[in-house]
Amino acid sequence: MEPQRTRGLFSAFAAVQNPGVLTRAASPAPSATVQKILGQATQYNGLEVDMFGLGNADSILVTSWNGSSVPSRTLIDGGNVGDGEKILKKLAALKVTRIDHLVCSHPHDDHAGGLLAILGNKNIKIGGLWMHLPWNHIDYARLSESLARANQTKIAGIVTASLKTQQEMVGEANARGIPIFEPFQGTKIGPLFVCGPSSAFYEDLLKDFEDLEKLNAFQTALAEYDAKVEARDLAAKLFDSTGEDDGELGAGPTDPENESSLILYAAHGAQKLLFTGDAGVKALTAATAAYDLRNLDWMQIPHHGSRRNLNMELVDLFRPKIAFVSAVGSTKHPRRKVVNASKAVKSTVYSTHHPSCTDLHHWYGNVPARAGYKPATPL
Ligand SMILES: [Zn+2]
16 A cells, blocks of 8 residues: 655645554554464454564565465565575475565665575575666666776775675576566555655665765765764763763764665555665655655664664654664664664664564564464563
8 A cells, every 4th residue: 555645645644643543553462362263264464574583684574464365475685695594494484485576675785685595595486576776777887987996995895795786686586587676666566665765866876876076975974974973982981871872863874875775665454664674864754755654553763773864853753653673782783872762752662682683573454373472572
């Protein structure tokens, strides 16, 4: 289901704020009795989210039951290279033999790396691969030249690695005859709707890589911000016994490839969910300008809880009842500042690191019972 467009549709706002419906969102784990009844049902109608525990890496399974006994499965990202096999085992444990939509949010190692192993495993059927193909949008020769000249910088190394991963994914998909689709704002991917990036936004980000001077300027800004934050964090550790970091949310830049992350919306009845990858303030603000993403029921906190990717305005707008974050549990991921800001708007926050590395599951509607799961512990 498509979210409400915000442009010129202000009269639609009242409908999405119906509090009588939204209260169903914070569904606790069903009681044993309810689980038994659900387990006996052969037809389901609901939406499930599984966020796999992989440290600072993403792999999220979205299962949509639409009044049938066969669901539609979408897998967003595949973690790092070494996570591919782990994810295949987790999918096997969930009896998943078919992924209708395999989605790459953006080409960084911790999201795309493991997708290669999944694409290469013939035991799992894959309906289609959704990913950006940068060479369709830019002067590829100019980009290659710019990257070659800037190859000693960290950012050029990351972009070069991303291009290699993207080419390998296309190679694997072609070898198996899996169709590839490019997702942009307005595209539907099974139960998901793409709120961002738009093709124009994506192409603007790519232009930054084509231009060597812009690439270098970005690298300098990133390094300066990192140095400033590291110094401040160190000072905070030395002089502030409370350990509360004082950095502003959303103050620093995030990598342009993070900003190219798919921002995906799903709905079950009146429940609204948002998947954010590693999108930053710029990308999320653009998505909220196009669609009504206020007062969510469930949301992925972007970029493993980094404080660069959300500002207070966005936290205040999204206000998810439940927030999941995929994080290793360090001082940076998830940032205490981000978790506290989310709690301040009454979100219940769960992280894949807490209390120890774990898979998180949440659902709306009638879905099959899960054996071996217990209520998760919020942060
Ligand atoms: Zn990431």
